[in-house]
Amino acid sequence: MRGLDQVDTLRVSTAGSVDDGKSTLIGRLLYDAHGILEDQLAMLAGATVKHGHVPPGEAVDFSLLTDGLIAEREQGITIDVAYRYFITPKRRFIIADTPGHEQYTRNMVTGSSTADLTIVLVDARKGVGTQSRRHAVIASLLRIPHLVVAINKMDLVGYDEAVYDRLRDEFAPFLAKLAFVQVTFIPMSALKGEMLAKRGDGQARAMPWYDGPTLLETLETTTAHRVVAAGNHLFRFPVQRVAKSKFGPNQTLRGYQGTVVGGSVKRGDRVQVLPGEGEATIAAIHYDGGEHEVAHVEQAVTLVLDRQLDISRGDMLVAGGAAVDITPTAKQKPYVGSAFSANLCWLDPSNLEFGRRYWIKHTTQSSRALIEKIDFRLNVETLADEPVSSNTLQMNEIAQVRLSTQRPLIFDAFETNRTTGCFVLIDDTTNRTVAAGMIIEPGPG
């Protein structure tokens, strides 16, 4: 049984317009992968009789599995994201399920921020619409490395290879312009379970002409983001908290708690404390109740430094010594500054107020922030930059903006490191999280 925990986790998000079959796909995938248990199935069968929307002959409407709360049903609203879990012998999965919507950007950004892979559904009868392009652009902006384009409802077009080929050839050139590491097209019928977990065999194959992977095979073999991320070999450690206890032989050394968000660090390594010039040596690495030689990316650890420096929450430890940049975008040292550009997605029903001070939350740092300029709005359907006539942003809009902060932030471009390159803005009167930002690589000079 211990073997079970040797598997890793893939975080998946889904996107599609209303009725493209997203809920059916998730429900059916969970069922086929045995992620639905008996009592849930019995509840589903019961609910199908009451409020199911499936053709006669289908006993279970799998879309009801992801169906909502009373609050949602009564008020005809849908809560932005629900999480599902399932496991196969190869992997564990977390699926962020975000309801489809006309103005869907906000939900998708919220549900997909940590995804390794996004599934964009396309209804084979309707083809690739502006919504499909919008979803792909958002996934790309969020630097989700893998995109699966699920050409769904193939049963309604007679499982016709020509339909699939046409949709793929139409969409692929657009996707090639985006930032994905890998794009996979899969024809399927979520309702019938074709190409989700099963491809059928012999005579029973509905789509014998398709020899690519099924959806589940794709999910099981896709490399997780952390392995893909270009900047992950650059050591980054935002200090979360200073331990009260002292460490070292004489109990005189300070320990700094936090999570490694890039690269790794060894005992004896020279580190620099940002902001500032201070350097120190790693005297000890503590985690899991003991001392260790190395701490890797994603580990939550306590780093003990060999000398007393003035370090507090929000500071960052990075590799010490002279900066040797790996490539122009993968810098050994992060930027330290209080002015930068970012792609900003507005999430709140109340519009961006120009000149208003917001709170920015970035790594373990908080500061006041001001939006200095909206450079342009991004048309997420055409990829075009649109000039802004008014100095505001509405919910679901994405724009490139310039910000300034009261305290300097220590950051990388989002494309280099998703964790040191992302931030949120918080409204200080409502305390709501109003925007999500992705920092853009500063230009030269």
Next chain:
Amino acid sequence: MNHLDWLEAEAIHIMREVVAECAHPALLFSGGKDSICLLRLAEKAFRPDRFPFPLLHIDTGHNFPEVMAFRDHRAAELGETLIVGSVEESIAAGRVVLADPTESRNPHQSVTLLDTIAKHGFDALFGGARRDEEKARAKERIFSHRDAWGQWDPKNQRPELWNLYNARLKPREHLRVFPISNWTELDVWQYIAQEDLAVPTIYFAHQREVVERNGLLLPVTPVTLPLANETVVTRMVRFRTVGDMTCTCPVASRAATLDEIVLETAAATLTERGATRMDDKTAEASMELRKKEGYF
């Protein structure tokens, strides 16, 4: 990093964020398996420091005695402060009025919980809820905001992105924080097995007097007596959750060790709540309703 390492690191990060950003957190510790994991995570996040928060339990007065003994023992062993809010006292003080003395006190915990939060001025409570448990949980944030009335507003949740958590509060508001949101029941047992954590004995298979009712096995206890037409039988059972006695049912099981529980959980064909909770079977959405009123 394997799957459990990853879940553990995420939970530690969350706990440290709360301690860094909130003035008066507390950790809900019931003696149950999920909060047992929380305690181990707190040790990993903060030792050699003392926990920067007390432990808190809301006691309905109808908990299994083994579990209460375990709770006290564990708190003492860790050398941490345990605060107990008592539903019995809330009843005595007239804060909770039971329609019927035999009714389950489980839903009434919300009153005692909110009173205890107010009394101690807590601004954040760590809870062991998981998103795989139930569909209201599946839609809840890791940092879940409660208004000045202790209420959860499911449609007004703060967007939660990356690992950036919004902990800002107005006076009298608080947060419920769920560090193991992304864990499944199987993850919890695997973690307990990996860390070799002690759990109350009633999690392991044992002989117990039960009656069968509505497809569930009801334990026979001083507060859950069999009805006139019911036959008491002795069965080999274990508990999958250890909540209030009036609404927690055991399942038939032969799992006597942690590894056997892991195996059994991996092969389980019923969800945890479906198999064990009377209160959740009664209404499709009862968890959602209770949560809105301030429940865990």
